[in-house]
Amino acid sequence: MDVLYFAWVRERIGIPRETVQTDAGTVADLVTELRAREERYAAAFEDLSALRVALDQELSDFDAPLAGVREVAFFPPMTGG
């Protein structure tokens, strides 16, 4: 699946998007896998309360299942307007 990063999450990880091969059942499982990769991922996912997640461009949550999802995005709380 495609994994996208925005704002300071993108800056910490160092790339805006990547394709990830995973069997993770939920968003939280995917986060655990990403954290274990490298320090920059661990730093980006250190505090989940400071992060939001969207699945296929709809806001979701960390307990949500990933079955059938093609695009996951991680970002800080939004500051539009």
Add this chain to the structure above:
Amino acid sequence: MRISVQEEMFDLGAETATFAAGHSDIGAIVTFTGVVRDLPDDRMDAMEIEHYPGMTEKAIIAMAQNAVERFGLGDVLIIHRYGRLQPGEMIMMVATAAPHRKDAFEAAMFLMDYLKSRAPFWKREISATGAAWVAATDEDEAALTRW
């Protein structure tokens, strides 16, 4: 309904005039315009606005449709910019049209509250002392609970 997520400046007067024209069933039009405000203690060189292409448009269309149903709007216009903006530049505008002013005002407030916390934009303020992401506030999140 017109939704535009764009990098370029918009013409507030022309947009408002076009929006206001041709509605005989509308008694009230409210417009709100957001402007890049300079930092209180530091001179801002620019504000950079990042967004999530695709999700941004979907999220704004959904909140606009919600506002139309909830407040009985005759029409709604939302323009939101991204990219590098200077202090004093217009960031975005919302216009709502309804038979009566209360619904037009409330719909504009509703849309602003949702755009602030539920449209995937992220602002970064750049000054001589560095760049800082604008943090979302508890007040912004709390504002949604009244709807």
